[in-house]
Amino acid sequence: MALLSVRGLTKRFDGLVANSEIDLDVPEGSLFAVIGPNGAGKTTFFNMLSGFLAPTSGTIALDGKDITRVSQDKIAAMGLIRTFQLVQMFQGMSAAENVEVGFHLRTRGGVASALMRPPWLKRQEEDIRAKARELLAFVGLGRQADMNAELLPYGQQRLLEVARAMAAEPRLLLLDEPAAGLNAHETDALAEVIQHINQRGITVLLIEHDVGLVTRIAHRIAVLDFGCKIAEGTPEEIKKHPDVIAAYLGTETASA
């Protein structure tokens, strides 16, 4: 059964149809990619999935439960965690602290326990401190743990955001153009991290502009163009699909 299933998802902004009747099934455990040229409606699609934007019509279900008009934090609590195209660093915090914030859903404690600091809270704090460092090492930022997050290079901030999302123990991880603005070397490192995440059993759905990256790592790809899904299949099928070549790959491969 599909972990995420989308039916007839449509979004209109006054007249402009950003997403039109999109159907999509993301199988549990897969590494799924949504590609499309700029302005194809990829980010709109993502914002609806993660509850940051209400759809005009259509339904979204996570593991069989309807999440179409559920708030962002509840969707996150159900295991759908996303990152952003524009990195959302928590400034004034170290890299490790950024990841510690990621444990919010997996930890408990409010004002009273923070004041009393009972033994279970101390254990929890030690636990997330250790786990945060593990996650940073996992994405290759082990040595940057105590550095100020906002001073890290852009590529490392992206990896940090992925580590932070992993702290929330997602069932489905949504990555919004994770390779945007990265050089070839950084993109390779990122690709490896994404594959390792998927190997841990986490379903990954990524939006990407970088076709090379996607065809290399994704199990399955859906293509958006002008807000409609024009194709879906394995990387091999997508590369050969005539509509995709016309809409997107054609111009890209010609220049590559």
Next chain:
Amino acid sequence: MTLRAIISTRLGRYGFFPVAGAIFIALLFAFVFIKGGYLLTVMQLAMIYGVFCVGLNFFMGYTGQASFGQNAFAALGGYGTAILCVQYGWEPIAALIASMAIAGVASVVVGYPTLRLRGHYLAMATFALGLITYDISVQWQSVTQGYMGYSGIPPLGIGPFTVEDERAKLVCLMVILFIGVWISGRLRNSRFGRALRAISTSELGAAALGIRISRYKLAAFVIAALYASAAGSLFAHVVGFISPEVFGLQMVVVTFTMLYVGGVGTVLGPAIGAIIASLLPEIVRSTGRFQDIAYALALILMLIYVPKGLSGLANVGKKPASGEG
């Protein structure tokens, strides 16, 4: 780790500025205690403003939201205490706690709709809150006694024990401010505090990790209101007199100065700012009719050379702090 090792690593973590700052503050208090007189009152007020600023820092520092209207809750505390003690003969402590409870409820009622606003809109809405409260305290004479205000408010105390000596008052306020700062530090470095600080720079990022933005903003607003109310009550008990002017626009300006001079978003900054900004007018007083200019100049110089606040000096030449601190 042996005790000696702990002490030496701890000392190693502190640099020149924190040690010098701590010594300066200690000497300052010693001087004030020996000299007595008017300086005692200045420091008492500094402690009270400190309590207010530590609270405001939850909302403006940790959570990064603007509020120009926390003086409303200080007024609630001040008037609550005055009315309960003078009109109904309540115990000061009971009146202080009851006023805090009222301010807490009021902040939920006001904050719930208001905190949907952001940035400048939130600043304007909270500013209006302060102005409305001021007007109420002037106009609703049957309750507030208008411009006359309340006098004869009893000093702090429990039962037969009252704090009437000026030095004892200062000690008492120092303890209260210390507790306020301690609470602030504990909350900052917790799951709760991390959520607030995450919200301050990226609401999107925080929401994506499951943090309920509106709930946490409201919590910070309520905590700020509780501190403000306590500060208002303390003012009433220590000075013995309140009027609408005490909680007017002047309070907003003064507390903002304190917050930014000390270091917004830090644990110690608000308290340090309150002490320094309270003393500054006394120091520049010697310049006679130039004192306003000297005061402004000192503030500008501080904001240019120590933009992160005086408590930011503690981090000069130090690695950025990790989870502890």
